[in-house]
Amino acid sequence: MTHQTHAFHMVNPSPWPLTGAFSALLLTSGLVMWFHYNSATLLSLGLLANTLTMYQWWRDVIREGTYQGHHTPIVQKGLRYGMILFIVSEVFFFAGFFWAFYHSSLVPTHDLGGCWPPTGITPLNPLEVPLLNTSVLLASGVSITWAHHSLMEGKRNNMNQALLITILLGVYFTILQASEYFETSFSISDGIYGSTFFMATGFHGLHVIIGSTFLIICLLRQLNFHFTSKHHFGFEAAAWYWHFVDVVWLFLYVSIYWWGS
Amino acid sequence: MKKREEGVQKIREGELIVPGSWVSTEDKSSRNELILPSLFPEVHLLVSGERASRLLRGVSALAAQALRARGPHGAVATHSMASGGGVPTDEEQATGLEREIMIAAEKGLDPYNMLPPKAASGTKEDPNLVPSITNKRIVGCICEEDNCTVIWFWLHKGETQRCPSRGTHYKLVPHQLAH
Numbered sequence: 001m002t003h004q005t006h007a008f009h010m011v012n013p014s015p016w017p018l019t020g021a022f023s024a025l026l027l028t029s030g031l032v033m034w035f036h037y038n039s040a041t042l043l044s045l046g047l048l049a050n051t052l053t054m055y056q057w058w059r060d061v062i063r064e065g066t067y068q069g070h071h072t073p074i075v076q077k078g079l080r081y082g083m084i085l086f087i088v089s090e091v092f093f094f095a096g097f098f099w100a101f102y103h104s105s106l107v108p109t110h111d112l113g114g115c116w117p118p119t120g121i122t123p124l125n126p127l128e129v130p131l132l133n134t135s136v137l138l139a140s141g142v143s144i145t146w147a148h149h150s151l152m153e154g155k156r157n158n159m160n161q162a163l164l165i166t167i168l169l170g171v172y173f174t175i176l177q178a179s180e181y182f183e184t185s186f187s188i189s190d191g192i193y194g195s196t197f198f199m200a201t202g203f204h205g206l207h208v209i210i211g212s213t214f215l216i217i218c219l220l221r222q223l224n225f226h227f228t229s230k231h232h233f234g235f236e237a238a239a240w241y242w243h244f245v246d247v248v249w250l251f252l253y254v255s256i257y258w259w260g261s
Numbered sequence: 262m263k264k265r266e267e268g269v270q271k272i273r274e275g276e277l278i279v280p281g282s283w284v285s286t287e288d289k290s291s292r293n294e295l296i297l298p299s300l301f302p303e304v305h306l307l308v309s310g311e312r313a314s315r316l317l318r319g320v321s322a323l324a325a326q327a328l329r330a331r332g333p334h335g336a337v338a339t340h341s342m343a344s345g346g347g348v349p350t351d352e353e354q355a356t357g358l359e360r361e362i363m364i365a366a367e368k369g370l371d372p373y374n375m376l377p378p379k380a381a382s383g384t385k386e387d388p389n390l391v392p393s394i395t396n397k398r399i400v401g402c403i404c405e406e407d408n409c410t411v412i413w414f415w416l417h418k419g420e421t422q423r424c425p426s427r428g429t430h431y432k433l434v435p436h437q438l439a440h
Contacts, residue, residue, distance in 0.1 A: 069356035069361075070357060070358060072362050156346055158346075159348065230350065230351045231355070
């Protein structure tokens with residue numbers, strides 16, 4: 001079939017890295033224009049270009065792997081390394097926000113009243129919606145594991161159901177968290193408490209949305225029979241990402257919602 | 262199964278464009294063509310008459326293989342899958358290089374050198390045979406197990422050469438690529 005004597009994938013030339021780079025330029029300059037000059041044109045263009053790039057690039061990866069069989073065991077290994085390294089980089093990303101939180105909350109300055117939560121801040125009750133959110137994400141971790149085992153055992157119906165449940169739980173979390181955002185008596189501009197709270201939980205919420213999107217793609221692929229009982233790395237990558245999102249929430253809950261209240 | 266089958270078929274027929282859509286194995290120059298993927302399926306490279314016939318040959322060969330590999334399909338219900346639960350197996354669905362490797366591995370073969378080569382005794386009578394698609398190949402000799410220093414040297418076609426460090430014998434075995 002091929003002229004090569006190795007099992008690696010020599011990817012054919014593709015325009016998506018270039019369009020992705022352009023979209024990054026448009027996004028960054030677009031943010032500047034939006035923040036400072038009240039113009040959303042560049043940003044909208046950037047978001048469009050970025051979305052199109054992601055859609056087409058990953059669509060091509062699926063074509064190369066599932067339809068053309070380029071994802072040999074060694075190629076799959078590389079993809080695994082890639083996903084793990086990416087998640088590690090995300091861990092460091094969140095570590096920054098946790099660092100900021102602990103820096104400010106362990107030694108609260110006198111302008112906050114020397115206490116945490118700062119004077120005048122009424123934090124959310126950790127035993128109300130935040131606790132529900134915790135149980136929702138933990139349950140979604142269970143359901144995604146159920147989905148994985150069903151897939152490996154060849155049980156299509158179970159897999160479809162479990163994956164759907166996982167997605168629904170993810171959406172439920174997002175809705176709950178969004179409603180909580182409206183319930184807070186403080187905003188992002190309310191001192192260092194507001195900043196650390198919304199930066200950390202905000203980026204987490206974004207990652208939940210990204211993870212849910214990834215899972216929805218997996219569901220669509222599963223419905224189209226892309227995954228086999230042995231070879232389903234796209235699903236495994238989504239599952240790893242989802243577990244990562246869950247773990248970050250647990251840290252957020254314990255640090256910011258519970259200890260920080 | 263149907264959707265994926267359609268996808269596979271469309272790629273082979275050139276309807277669904279993937280960067281560098283695979284056209285034909287026999288035509289080396291076709292691999293230098295850049296088929297730009299596009300949002301609009303109408304935009305794709307025109308296939309010349311000569312290449313078209315090669316394309317047809319390649320496609321029909323693949324289609325035959327696909328049909329042999331897939332087994333009966335066409336039923337909409339999931340329980341037509343060979344595996345009871347409805348999830349396809351690699352045996353049913355793997356394709357391309359992945360399938361080739363899978364089938365070879367089942368026979369105990371390693372045509373794509375995924376595993377490290379097995380060392381022969383390395384004597385003059387039983388040299389390590391080093392396959393090559395040209396007349397020379399670089400060899401890295403790990404003289405003893407767990408040695409950190411690898412002895413690198415060019416192995417040329419012709420007489421058996423010896424590793425400069427410990428004298429293990431190597432012989433180049435030139436061969437044409439099977440395809």
